Amino acid sequence: MTITVEGYTYRYGETLAVDDVSVTVEDGEFLVLAGANGSGKTTLVRGFNGLLTPDRGTVSVNGRPVEDDPVAARSSVGMVFQDPRDGFVAATVGADVAFGPENLGLSRAAIDRRVADALDAVRMAGRGEERIDELSGGERERVAIAGALAMDPDHLVLDEPFTGLDWAARRSVLARLRGLREEGVGVVVVTHDLRDVAALADRIVVLADGVVAVDDPDPDPAALAERGVRPP
Amino acid sequence: MTTATDSVELVGEEATGNVARAVLFAAATSATAPVDMVHPLAPNVPITLQTLWVYLAGVVLGPLWAGVAFTLYLLAGLVGLPVFAGGNAGLGVVLGPTGGFLIGFPLAAMTVGAVAHGLDGLTAPDAIPVPRLVLALVAGTAVVYAAGAVGYALVQAIGLVAAVSAVVVPFLPVAGLKIAATVAIARSDAIVAR
Amino acid sequence: MNLRYVAGDTYVHRLDPRSKLFVQAAVAVAAFAHTTPAGLAALTAFVGGVCRLAATPVTASLRSYRAFLPFLVAGPLVEGATVGAPWFVVADAVTPALASYRVLLLLLVSTAYIRTTRVRESRVAIQWLLPGRIGVVLGAGVGFVLRFLPVLRDDLATVRAAMHARLGAERTLRERIRLIGVTGLRRVFRRADRFALALQARCFAWNPTLPVLSPTWRDGPALLVAVALLAWAAV
Numbered sequence: 001m002t003i004t005v006e007g008y009t010y011r012y013g014e015t016l017a018v019d020d021v022s023v024t025v026e027d028g029e030f031l032v033l034a035g036a037n038g039s040g041k042t043t044l045v046r047g048f049n050g051l052l053t054p055d056r057g058t059v060s061v062n063g064r065p066v067e068d069d070p071v072a073a074r075s076s077v078g079m080v081f082q083d084p085r086d087g088f089v090a091a092t093v094g095a096d097v098a099f100g101p102e103n104l105g106l107s108r109a110a111i112d113r114r115v116a117d118a119l120d121a122v123r124m125a126g127r128g129e130e131r132i133d134e135l136s137g138g139e140r141e142r143v144a145i146a147g148a149l150a151m152d153p154d155h156l157v158l159d160e161p162f163t164g165l166d167w168a169a170r171r172s173v174l175a176r177l178r179g180l181r182e183e184g185v186g187v188v189v190v191t192h193d194l195r196d197v198a199a200l201a202d203r204i205v206v207l208a209d210g211v212v213a214v215d216d217p218d219p220d221p222a223a224l225a226e227r228g229v230r231p232p
Numbered sequence: 233m234t235t236a237t238d239s240v241e242l243v244g245e246e247a248t249g250n251v252a253r254a255v256l257f258a259a260a261t262s263a264t265a266p267v268d269m270v271h272p273l274a275p276n277v278p279i280t281l282q283t284l285w286v287y288l289a290g291v292v293l294g295p296l297w298a299g300v301a302f303t304l305y306l307l308a309g310l311v312g313l314p315v316f317a318g319g320n321a322g323l324g325v326v327l328g329p330t331g332g333f334l335i336g337f338p339l340a341a342m343t344v345g346a347v348a349h350g351l352d353g354l355t356a357p358d359a360i361p362v363p364r365l366v367l368a369l370v371a372g373t374a375v376v377y378a379a380g381a382v383g384y385a386l387v388q389a390i391g392l393v394a395a396v397s398a399v400v401v402p403f404l405p406v407a408g409l410k411i412a413a414t415v416a417i418a419r420s421d422a423i424v425a426r
Numbered sequence: 427m428n429l430r431y432v433a434g435d436t437y438v439h440r441l442d443p444r445s446k447l448f449v450q451a452a453v454a455v456a457a458f459a460h461t462t463p464a465g466l467a468a469l470t471a472f473v474g475g476v477c478r479l480a481a482t483p484v485t486a487s488l489r490s491y492r493a494f495l496p497f498l499v500a501g502p503l504v505e506g507a508t509v510g511a512p513w514f515v516v517a518d519a520v521t522p523a524l525a526s527y528r529v530l531l532l533l534l535v536s537t538a539y540i541r542t543t544r545v546r547e548s549r550v551a552i553q554w555l556l557p558g559r560i561g562v563v564l565g566a567g568v569g570f571v572l573r574f575l576p577v578l579r580d581d582l583a584t585v586r587a588a589m590h591a592r593l594g595a596e597r598t599l600r601e602r603i604r605l606i607g608v609t610g611l612r613r614v615f616r617r618a619d620r621f622a623l624a625l626q627a628r629c630f631a632w633n634p635t636l637p638v639l640s641p642t643w644r645d646g647p648a649l650l651v652a653v654a655l656l657a658w659a660a661v
Contacts, residue, residue: 051626071240071629079627086617087624091572095546103631105239111635133576147628241632243562245622248630251563252622255570256578256614262571263578264610284607292611304567311548312540313572314429318493321429322536323450328529329497388501389461389525398500413603422608422615 001027001154001186003048003077007057010043017043019210020057025155028184030177032197035207036228041190042082044207045157048188049077062154075104078148082160084140093119093135093143094128100151118146121183122176138169142176155186162196170196194224198232253293254301261285261305261337262315280317283376283407286337287369287414290344292423294354298345302338309334330399332383336376344372357418365418369411377403429490429537431544438480438542442641443551445648446539449476452655453535457528459659466527472655473531480538487537488530498526545572550637562632570621577617585609 003025010018018040025031025048035041046052047059050066050073059066059073066073081087090096097118101111119125122142132143141161148156158177162170174196177187181200189197194204206214208227221231243251264281289298309315309325316325316334326334347368348360360368377400385395417423438446457469477484506519545568553565589605597605 046623049627051623069238070242071238074627074629081620081624081627083620085577086620087627088573089621089625089628090569091545095569096573100628102634102636103240103629105631105633105635108635108638132573151628239633240629243625243630243632245626248625249618249622251567251570251630252618252625253614254563255567255574256618256621258567258571259574259578260582260610260614262575263582264606281603281606284603288607288611300563300567304564304571307552307564308568308571311545311552311568312429312431312543313545313568313575315571315575319429320491320493322533322540323454324491324529324533324536327454327532328494329501330494384497387525387529388497389521390501390505394504398497398504409600410603412600413607416604417607417611420604420608422611 001062001076003155003186004060004063005044005047005057006059008044008047008054008059009056010040010047010052010054017210018054018207021207021210021212022057023205023212023215025186025188027154028181028186030181030187030200030202031189032194032201032204033188033190033207034192034194034204034224034227034229036192039207039228040210041207042159045079045159045188045190048155048157049073049079051079071104075100075151076154078151078153078156080141080144080148080156080158080161082163084144087144088132088140088147091131091133092128093124093130093132093146096132096143097128097146097150100147104151114150114152115146118150121149121179122146123172136169137165138172141165141169141173145173145176149180149185153185155188156180157188157190159190160192161189162191162193174200192228193230194232195230250293250297250300254297254304257285257289257293257298257301258305258308258315261302262308262313281410282317282337283340283373284410284414286341286376287344287372287410288417289341290346290368290372291348291357291360291365291414291418293341293345294349295342295345295351298341299338302341306334306338327387329384329387330380331387333376333380333399335383336379339379340372340375343375344368347371357423360418362415365415366411369414373407373411377407429487429540432481432541434481434542436479436481436542437644438476438538440642440644441542441648442639442645443543443547444554444639445641445645445652446543447548447551447555449648449652449655450535450539452652452659454532456655456659457531461521461524461528463524466524466531469531473534476538477534480542482534482538482541484534487534490537491530491533494529494533498529501526545569546637547639550639553636554639559632562634566630566634574617574621578613581613581617582606582610585613 006022008018008021021044033041047054050070061073061076088096089099094115097115098111101114122145124142124146161173178200181187203217204219205212206227206229213227214223224231261282289301293301305315309321310323312321314321325331348365349355381395381400384399385392501522502519505522506514508515549565549568552568553561556564585606
């Protein structure tokens with residue numbers, strides 16, 4: 001279950017956002033994709049499950065090009081967006097988490113099981129009837145993670161998951177990510193700030209101006225700071 | 233992991249975008265319902281901005297998806313979401329004195345869209361000639377107020393003239409302001425070509 | 427707040443949402459067919475019974491619709507009034523007054539529906555009534571609107587506060603409407619773009635698994651009542 005990106009190139013009008021990037025995310029790997037604002041990291045990960053189609057280059061999940069089977073790519077690579085407030089589809093926790101499995105056409109019993117398991121994995125078990133708008137920021141982030149987990153993904157991609165969270169909420173989200181890693185789910189965290197996640201990372205890839213500037217299990221802090229990334 | 237992925241019929245990218253915009257328009261319409269504005273000429277007439285969103289939907293989404301947006305608005309209210317003016321909802325409101333306006337919203341949104349864009353394909357809002365835009369908005373206004381007056385007359389069992397003088401005439405000056413505002417909005421950078 | 431779902435275990439709570447929609451529609455048809463003192467008296471008794479079965483408080487519910495009061499009073503007043511003596515003809519005001527009363531009955535029935543039916547159930551009923559893709563768009567869409575209502579409320583409250591802060595109150599009315607439209611539209615577009623992406627990421631599909639509606643023996647009497655109301659309306 002690897003994500004293989006080759007020669008990924010994407011432009012917005014005249015601006016080249018991602019320029020010929022090749023990167024492989026291994027099964028079960030905890031990868032941190034770092035970079036300053038506008039370095040192209042969000043544009044890159046949105047290609048991982050075919051939400052964006054690159055102008056040039058290919059993305060395959062488990063050896064299969066994402067455009068050949070977008071449903072498989074999107075269930076295999078779960079995506080948690082920055083500011084999850086716009087990503088919820090239902091007013092209550094359980095109904096939101098159920099949305100993905102419902103679309104996959106699973107049986108009611110299988111859906112209920114997946115919702116229960118996903119809520120359990122983010123320590124929100126038994127809170128399915130609560131209204132999303134009444135949750136704290138950290139709880140909301142965890143529900144967004146559960147929504148992606150309910151698709152039973154092999155990889156989970158999180159875009160700036162710590163933005164706007166206080167210390168306690170960041171810790172609770174980090175603990176969940178650590179748990180997922182132990183269960184063998186691949187995790188990709190997109191961030192400009194390595195302080196929270198560096199200790200969990202198997203590898204750190206830094207994008208600068210749309211190209212890979214650093215790809216190292218334990219990069220030099222000075223090299224990070226130079227690319228607008230806050231070192232651990 | 234194995235799921236029978238080939239049986240899943242994904243909603244295409246374009247349709248998904250249109251559904252999302254229709255939903256957000258319906259939600260925005262209900263969120264603007266109570267607005268603390270007072271018209272200098274008619275301080276006793278409350279100004280609500282629902283029709284502003286009807287106009288904008290027609291201009292931005294075109295006839296089909298503007299119609300969907302306001303059908304959604306109507307249905308959401310029917311099943312109990314507090315989307316109608318004053319946070320009201322329910323079949324009783326749709327069959328009540330102001331229900332004609334609510335039924336008129338989807339019709340008017342479609343009318344604005346159809347006159348502004350025609351029936352095949354959308355024009356960028358800032359490329360619609362002003363006279364055509366104004367014509368579309370006036371036609372939409374006519375539909376809303378006709379539906380509102382007929383509804384009021386039927387529900388209250390009164391004559392059409394009395395209905396028009398009660399629920400149309402006092403609101404016309406504000407309707408004119410909203411049309412002018414919509415023309416200005418269609419020419420602003422809030423509407424990027426999409 | 428009387429106009430929202432209230433968890434409960436009444437007979438009406440346990441009815442299939444489709445039965446409730448059917449009864450509601452039948453009451454409306456009957457009320458328009460028999461807007462007479464006798465017809466409305468009979469319906470008053472029926473609606474009273476429905477409210478009791480649905481644990482819906484009559485007075486409190488009506489109070490939440492007080493915004494309609496001017497319209498309901500205006501009808502009979504306008505029709506009864508004359509330009510010269512005798513200034514008011516009671517006979518002319520009777521029909522509009524009955525019509526106003528009919529509105530109150532229908533408001534009560536729909537309040538009972540709303541208080542006993544989850545939006546989720548109504549959504550499934552919509553998808554059952556409107557099959558095919560239009561049913562998916564409208565059924566799913568109602569659920570999405572429910573989710574975005576509080577979000578957009580916050581947005582537009584922010585817009586209004588910002589407008590006041592920037593001396594917006596001194597601008598012309600047209601300019602203020604334009605500002606609300608421009609700022610509101612920007613937010614609508616930004617949120618819609620992100621929301622569309624989230625829908626795609628979660629495989630938004632035309633053929634999802636829906637919650638199952640399972641009518642029971644309880645729906646029998648409700649359906650009979652609805653059919654009886656329609657038959658009475660046709661007489």
